[in-house]
């Protein structure tokens with residue numbers, strides 16, 4: 001398990017590289033050029049700039065999260081070829097600087113969705129919360145109306161330029177069934193995986209969060225069967241998964257440790273975090289500790305350990321602790337605590353395996 005930490009870049013993140021340096025065992029920074037719109041090529045000079053900055057603090061830049069996929073590719077529009085060519089060029093550029101893993105997602109329009117970014121937990125900390133009835137009640141036109149009424153209405157993962165095109169996008173997705181979305185993913189992967197392969201980069205798709213359709217839009221990266229299907233679309237070690245225990249954990253039917261055991265060789269990158277599910281379909285993010293949420297983080301780490309996992313791992317969304325002002329879910333403290341929990345489980349498994357006192 002190779003520990004990495006997501007960082008949004010200078011001026012864009014409350015956490016600093018020197019702070020990350022003091023978290024035990026973090027070897028690399030998970031990064032992206034967040035200001036480059038989906039569909040555009042990541043310029044080499046910008047990549048090199050960030051490389052120098054991150055490496056200057058003793059971290060590697062092997063993991064990128066994410067290179068976002070243009071909506072026209074997900075929609076299967078004729079213009080997709082142009083954006084796929086740009087995507088290939090970005091893969092090549094990233095290959096030149098030693099990137100080995102690219103995380104991406106194939107969620108129509110929205111990335112992760114929550115209804116409350118600062119819901120208070122019983123210990124006084126706050127965390128991201130999803131209230132199912134609220135999202136279920138929001139149909140596309142209501143959503144568009146809400147955004148038109150309040151142009152500042154936004155959520156993390158909702159890129160402003162996508163929001164301004166929201167009604168147009170809902171209209172465009174009207175006829176995109178799950179089956180069509182699969183076809184569009186297939187088309188994309190058939191073209192980019194050979195390029196990833198040539199450049200030594202493993203593509204790792206992120207599950208949909210939450211792992212079910214929202215606002216009438218299809219979502220397909222949701223469960224074990226669908227990951228099986230994904231891996232068959234293009235049979236290559238470069239076609240892989242970012243297994244996110246928190247995203248998949250929102251659905252009680254997902255046996256995440258089982259997925260780790262089945263897909264271990266196809267998981268270059270793991271996101272490990274916990275969520276607490278409620279019977280009505282709501283969920284809240286908790287500390288990483290197994291007993292604080294509904295996801296058995298210990299068993300998940302055990303499953304990676306059994307498979308001698310040498311891929312990258314990052315803690316994922318954390319709670320906001322001790323009045324920390326940070327990007328929702330991306331503070332320093334709870335993610336650092338999460339890392340120590342993951343190392344604790346991992347090191348004790350190592351010790352048991354080796355039967356020695358040293359980890």
Ligand code: DNO
Pocket residue numbers: 065066067103104105111112157206244271317329
């Ligand atoms: C949330 C993240 C996601 C992820 C993208 C990958 O915190 O896990 O936003 O970065 O879905 O493309």
